[in-house]
Amino acid sequence: MEVNQLQIRKFECSGCKYSDYRMSAREIGETLLNECPRCGKSMEVTGAEPPGWLAKPLRLITKHFEVTDFVAKDNRIEVEVSARDPKRSFRTLLKVFRPRGYLPVMRERMGELKLVVLRYPKVRPSNVVINILLFCATILTTFAAGYFLIFGNIAKAALFSCAIMLMLGTHEMGHKIAAWRNGVESTLPYFIPAPNMLGTLGAVINIKGPIPTKEALVELGVAGPLSGFAMAIPLTILGLMLSRPDPTGLALPMVPAIFAIMQVGIFGYIPSGMVLNPLAFAGWVVLLLTMFNLIPAGWFDGGHVARGLMNRERHYTLTRTLGFTLFLTGIPFPEFPLWFWGFLIILLFRGYHPGALDDVSELSKRQKSLAAMALVVFLLCLPVPVG
Ligand SMILES: [Zn+2]
Ligand SMILES: [Zn+2]
Numbered sequence: 169m170e171v172n173q174l175q176i177r178k179f180e181c182s183g184c185k186y187s188d189y190r191m192s193a194r195e196i197g198e199t200l201l202n203e204c205p206r207c208g209k210s211m212e213v214t215g216a217e218p219p220g221w222l223a224k225p226l227r228l229i230t231k232h233f234e235v236t237d238f239v240a241k242d243n244r245i246e247v248e249v250s251a252r253d254p255k256r257s258f259r260t261l262l263k264v265f266r267p268r269g270y271l272p273v274m275r276e277r278m279g280e281l282k283l284v285v286l287r288y289p290k291v292r293p294s295n296v297v298i299n300i301l302l303f304c305a306t307i308l309t310t311f312a313a314g315y316f317l318i319f320g321n322i323a324k325a326a327l328f329s330c331a332i333m334l335m336l337g338t339h340e341m342g343h344k345i346a347a348w349r350n351g352v353e354s355t356l357p358y359f360i361p362a363p364n365m366l367g368t369l370g371a372v373i374n375i376k377g378p379i380p381t382k383e384a385l386v387e388l389g390v391a392g393p394l395s396g397f398a399m400a401i402p403l404t405i406l407g408l409m410l411s412r413p414d415p416t417g418l419a420l421p422m423v424p425a426i427f428a429i430m431q432v433g434i435f436g437y438i439p440s441g442m443v444l445n446p447l448a449f450a451g452w453v454v455l456l457l458t459m460f461n462l463i464p465a466g467w468f469d470g471g472h473v474a475r476g477l478m479n480r481e482r483h484y485t486l487t488r489t490l491g492f493t494l495f496l497t498g499i500p501f502p503e504f505p506l507w508f509w510g511f512l513i514i515l516l517f518r519g520y521h522p523g524a525l526d527d528v529s530e531l532s533k534r535q536k537s538l539a540a541m542a543l544v545v546f547l548l549c550l551p552v553p554v555g
Contacts (some may be wrong), residue, residue, distance in 0.1 A: 174226065174235060176218045183209035188241040189222055225270050225285045232257040233283070245285040254281060255529035262380050262525070266351075271378060274526045281528065291353050291376050299356040306359035306368050307333060313367030314446065324446045329367070331407075331450035333359075335399050336371045339458075342395030343373050343388060343469075350384035353377035366453055370461075378525050382476040385524045386535040389472030390542040393458050397545050400458070404451025405430055411448045413439030421503055422551035424455040429548075438554050459549035460509055462542055465490045466517025470546065473539050476531055480520040487517045504551070 177194060180187040181204040194200070194213045203211040218226065222240050226247070229235060233249035240246070251257040258274050265272050266288070273284045310332050314325030340357035347354040355374040362369045379385050408430055419441045423431070431438045442448075464474035465487040475483045495510025531539075 174230070174238075176216065176222070176226075177213045178215035178217075179203070179211040180214045181207060181209055181211050183207045187214075188239055189218060190239050191235075191237050224268070225265070228261065228264055228268075228270075229283060229285070232261050243287050245283075247283040247285070249281050249283050251281070255526065258526045258529070259381070272525060273378075274528050276528045289378075294355045294374070294376070296356060299358055302359045302361065303333075303357075305361040306371075309361040309363065310367030313365055317365055318449065319446060328446035328450050331403055331447050332366070332368060332453065335396055335403065335450065335454040336368070336457075338399040339392045339396030339454075339461075340371045340373050342391035342393075346384075346387045346391035347373070347375065350380065350387060351377075352379055352384060352388065370457055380524060381526050382524045382529065382531045383535045385472050386476035386531065386539055389469045389476070390538045393461050393469050393542060393545055394538075396454060397458050397549070400451050400454045401426070403447050404455065405434070407445040407447025407449070407451055408434050410445035412443050413441070414443045415439075415441045417441040417443040420452060420554065422553050423452065424459060424549045425552050426548040427452055427455055428552050428554065440554070455549045456551065459546060459551070462546040462549070463490060463494075463509065463513070465513045467521055470542065471517070471521060473542050475521040475523055476535065477539060480523055480527070484520050487513060487521075491517070 175191055175193050176189055177192040177196075178187060178189050179192075179200065182199075183204060184207040186204055186206040188205075192213065196213050196216060198213050200211045200213075202208055221243055222245060225245060226235070226238070229247060229249065233247075233251045233254075236248045236250065238245060238247040254274065258272065261272050261283075265285075269288045271286045271288045273286070275282050275284070307329055310329040311325050314328035315322060319325050319328065336359065337357065344354060344357065353376040355376060357371045357373050359371040360369040361367065375388070379388065404427065413435055423438070428438050444452075461468055462470035462473075464470040471483075471487065474486060478486070491510050491513035493510065494506050495514060496507075498504070498506030498508070498510055501507075
């Protein structure tokens with residue numbers, strides 16, 4: 169289909185000066201009664217020449233989709249389309265739109281395929297100095313926590329700090345590489361220093377650009393936890409081999425299932441108390457953090473994965489249900505921060521996860537297996553009560 173086969177007309181309101189462009193066979197000068205979407209007065213056809221901001225993207229769309237209807241106003245174009253292979257057409261459209269500064273979004277509403285074209289948002293450059301400062305601050309706070317609150321020994325505190333930074337860093341680099349692979353703009357990791365037992369609340373990278381496909385969304389979500397987990401396993405095993413069971417030593421209130429499995433593998437049983445090597449302690453922390461990250465709510469890592477697998481309404485219901493369930497079931501166990509995570513989910517995720525730009529096409533097999541791997545890691549990191 170060619171763009172000049174589309175009958176593009178400009179409509180202007182006689183009352184409030186609202187105007188838009190639509191597909192119509194009416195001639196210039198004709199009026200539509202009670203049509204103004206703003207004030208309800210009549211609209212008049214005043215032109216048949218589309219401006220550049222409308223004609224150019226429409227021309228590109230018609231190369232890959234059949235256009236059945238559209239309405240456009242102020243650089244926002246909503247197009248009803250159909251295509252034999254919408255997934256492929258959309259990917260091609262993404263490629264040709266990106267360098268021209270257009271941002272397409274594909275949605276399905278009541279069985280209709282719809283493209284919304286916007287201007288690509290300006291991505292503000294971020295200040296790397298902040299990343300570096302936070303990184304250094306977190307080295308200090310994790311070292312301080314290791315020295316003053318846990319081990320009381322400089323070498324052990326330094327090892328604890330290095331191990332935490334290495335595992336968190338690997339987690340974030342996983343996200344960063346996935347973002348880069350999928351052409352999504354993102355910041356470097358921000359480490360979060362904290363004056364708590366661990367010296368940190370973890371780290372985050374900030375996604376700055378839109379996420380093109382469900383595949384990209386799932387990859388972005390799983391890449392962090394899977395890389396962090398892969399780094400945590402050997403370090404934790406090494407740490408446990410250097411630890412020794414001691415009933416008078418540190419009694420961990422709960423351990424991730426995989427941690428318990430490693431303990432059984434190394435000691436033959438799950439000790440009630442241990443003199444823990446800093447690597448093992450850092451591993452215990454990171455495995456628990458991995459589990460929390462993989463809760464499939466909101467825009468947690470697990471939330472991105474879940475959103476790739478379900479539509480926004482279902483994911484919203486899942487998020488709210490998880491939030492309230494964790495909060496209510498966690499209240500009787502204040503020593504374990506379930507209630508806190510429930511509270512966080514309720515507080516943070518009150519809207520829909522926007523999802524990928526193509527929120528319609530089915531997820532590919534490869535990313536479905538990545539999601540399954542994330543589920544396995546989540547289950548392996550679930551805490552089991554011990555002692
Ligand atoms: Zn009006
Ligand atoms: Zn993450």
